[in-house]
Amino acid sequence: MGTKGEKTRSDIIACAKNLFYQRGYDATSFSDIVDASGLYRGNIYHYFKTKDEILGAVVDQYLTELRLLTAQWSAKYVTPKERMLAFVGMVAGNPELMNYGCPIGSLNMELGKERRELQLAARALFDCFRDWLAEQLLALGYGDEANAMAIHLLGRAEGISVMVQVYQDKKLLEREAQGLADWVRQL
Amino acid sequence: MGTKGEKTRSDIIACAKNLFYQRGYDATSFSDIVDASGLYRGNIYHYFKTKDEILGAVVDQYLTELRLLTAQWSAKYVTPKERMLAFVGMVAGNPELMNYGCPIGSLNMELGKERRELQLAARALFDCFRDWLAEQLLALGYGDEANAMAIHLLGRAEGISVMVQVYQDKKLLEREAQGLADWVRQL
DNA sequence: GTCTATACCTTGATAGAC
């Protein structure tokens, strides 16, 4: 596999990732990806036979990024609370939420509607955060509850994403993120 | 306007409402609505010129239902807390959340992606719940915060919907709904 | 690995007979 091919491939993935996030998976056509990438139809078909295949690669790309992100947080912050606050900070400091919502949440919701095979792959992105958060909660001394608490935290973050996207209100984001940070601190 | 026409029209709306919820707005084609309704293409075009028009009618239909629902809660329950618990109970007792998520939330998220004109109409559904919840919080003695608290409650409910749809876990729904009910009780 | 051309299907939308 040559270097040029790898670049083309990753360009396609980056383009599709953006479009899927900003327009949604269904609303993005194969042609949209062709246009946005500046490549030729057949060239893209050389790498991916179907749109679903591209989605698989996009999810893999997300997964790689999320693993890197959580690893960086683990390296940068020492205490479990600081680490979880880094997660909350990511939500609070993401103004794109107002325009397109949470990339992971919106993708899962869309695929969760009668496309469960595809959603199962996208669910791994939630698992990634959930497991990392549960690790921190275990370190804080929570035992069996750690997993449920991690899902609670994730759900709160998703709820904030939804409301922020619906009302496009920066104050709302700040206020709710603050509330979630408080929840982490009182653990 | 004849009775028959009214029935046909409401049949179209009911069909589209179902499909939009179960598959999503983009994933539902005009032909899907034709097939599901059992009517003929041209007949549907007689009532609605575009798919967007059908969406508008579906949103209106939701709005009518939500207003009826909150009015019924207001009539059935006396205290503000009981009323808000009725809202939480609706979330807890809705197993369809596992399959398709929150109808209002998923519709808004989908339309919120570069289709803001359409999403603005769908936002009214959130406003309906928000205003009614804020009323209850005002009655509880919360002043300026009532609105923000109503949005917090709505957001929590949306977050639960997302996580339940993603993990399709009934225990998760029960546990999180319980937590939300506790939050209402401690107000 | 790059690019052109095209086949074929589904989409939203319409005109007009009944």
Added chain:
DNA sequence: GTCTATCAAGGTATAGAC
């Protein structure tokens, strides 16, 4: 108000020359 036939546009998918 009901139904049929059809439209142009845009969709996915593919073959094959370079």
